[in-house]
Amino acid sequence: MRLWFWVLLSAAAAYAIKLSGYLLPRKLLDRPVIIRLATGLTVGLLASLTILNTVGSGQRIVLDSRLLALGAAAIALRLKAPYLVVVLVGAIAAGLGRLAGLP
Amino acid sequence: MPRLTPATRMGLSIAAAVGVYGVSFGALSTGSGLSVLQTCTLSLLMFTGGSQFAFIGVIGGGGTGAAAWAAATLLGVRNGIYAVSLKTLIEPPGTLVPLMAHLTIDESTATATAQTEHDERVRGFWTAGIGIYILWNASTLVGALAGNAIGDPKRWGLDGAAVAAFLGLLWPRLKGRDPIALAIVSALVTVIALPIVPPGIPVLVAAGATALWWAWQQRRVRP
Numbered sequence: 001m002r003l004w005f006w007v008l009l010s011a012a013a014a015y016a017i018k019l020s021g022y023l024l025p026r027k028l029l030d031r032p033v034i035i036r037l038a039t040g041l042t043v044g045l046l047a048s049l050t051i052l053n054t055v056g057s058g059q060r061i062v063l064d065s066r067l068l069a070l071g072a073a074a075i076a077l078r079l080k081a082p083y084l085v086v087v088l089v090g091a092i093a094a095g096l097g098r099l100a101g102l103p
Numbered sequence: 104m105p106r107l108t109p110a111t112r113m114g115l116s117i118a119a120a121v122g123v124y125g126v127s128f129g130a131l132s133t134g135s136g137l138s139v140l141q142t143c144t145l146s147l148l149m150f151t152g153g154s155q156f157a158f159i160g161v162i163g164g165g166g167t168g169a170a171a172w173a174a175a176t177l178l179g180v181r182n183g184i185y186a187v188s189l190k191t192l193i194e195p196p197g198t199l200v201p202l203m204a205h206l207t208i209d210e211s212t213a214t215a216t217a218q219t220e221h222d223e224r225v226r227g228f229w230t231a232g233i234g235i236y237i238l239w240n241a242s243t244l245v246g247a248l249a250g251n252a253i254g255d256p257k258r259w260g261l262d263g264a265a266v267a268a269f270l271g272l273l274w275p276r277l278k279g280r281d282p283i284a285l286a287i288v289s290a291l292v293t294v295i296a297l298p299i300v301p302p303g304i305p306v307l308v309a310a311g312a313t314a315l316w317w318a319w320q321q322r323r324v325r326p
C-alpha cells in the first residue's frame with residue numbers, strides 16, 4: 001500500500017524534527033527568522049486547510065452545507081466552547097443543512 | 104502515590120481536556136479514507152495533532168501521499184522550536200532525550216514553560232506528555248472505530264466536523280492583527296490555487312507564500 005509508506009514517512013519526519021531540536025546546536029534553530037517562519041507556517045497551513053475543507057471538492061470550489069459548519073464553529077469558538085463541542089457543532093450544522101435540503 | 108504539585112495538576116487537567124480530541128481525529132481520519140490501523144499508527148508514531156489533521160485533510164481532499172507528507176511535516180516545524188526551548192529549560196539527561204522528543208508537542212511545552220522552578224518544569228512536561236499520549240491514543244481508537252461505522256463522511260455531517268476541527272486549531276493562534284491578516288491571505292491563496300493545481304498542492308502553495316510574506320513582514324516591523 002502506497003499510503004502506508006507516506007504514513008510512516010510522515011511519522012518519521014515528525015520525530016526527526018522534534019529530535020533535531022534537542023540534538024542540533026542551539027544557535028542553528030534558535031534564530032528569529034526560524035521562529036517567525038514556524039509561527040507563520042502554522043497559521044498559514046491551518047487557515048489553508050480550514051478553507052480547503054470548507055469549499056474544496058477535488059479541484060472544484062463547491063459551496064454547500066460545510067459553509068454553515070464554518071459559521072457555526074466560529075460562533076461556538078467566540079463563545080469559548082471547548083474543542084470537542086466546536087467539532088460537534090460543525091457536524092450538527094452541516095447535518096441540519098442537508099436535512100433542510102441544502103447541498 | 105506521588106504528591107500533586109501545581110505542575111502535575113496542570114499537566115493532568117490539560118491531558119484530560121486535550122486527550123479526548125483524539126475521538127474527532129480518529130473519526131475524521133477513517134472518514135478521509137485511512138484504515139483504522141493507519142489512523143492509530145499516526146497517533147502512536149507521529150503524535151502531533153496538527154500534523155495528523157493536516158495529513159488526513161490533504162488525503163481526504165484527494166491529494167497525494169507526498170502532498171500530505173509535506174503539509175504534515177511543515178506544520179511540525181514548530182515542534183523543533185519547542186524542543187530547543189525545552190532543552191534549555193530542562194537540560195534533560197541524554198538517555199531521556201529520545202523519549203522526551205516524542206512527547207514534545209504544543210501542550211507539554213506549554214505546561215513546562217508555565218512553571219517557574221526546574222523540578223516543576225520537569226514534572227509538568229512529563230505529566231502532560233505521558234497523560235496526553237495515553238488518552239490521545241485511546242480516544243483515537245474509539246473515534247476510528249466510530250468513523251468506520253459511519254462510513255460516508257457526509258453522513259452525520261462529518262465533513263462539517265472537519266471544517267470545525269481545523270478552525271478550532273487555528274482560532275487560538277489568531278491573536279492580534281498580523282496572524283489574522285496572514286490567515287486571510289492564506290485562505291485567499293488557497294482558493295485561487297484550488298482550481299489550477301492538483302489536489303493537495305494548494306495547501307503547500309499557501310504555506311510557502313504566507314510563510315515568506317510573514318517572515319518578510321516581521322523583519323520589516325522589528326529589524
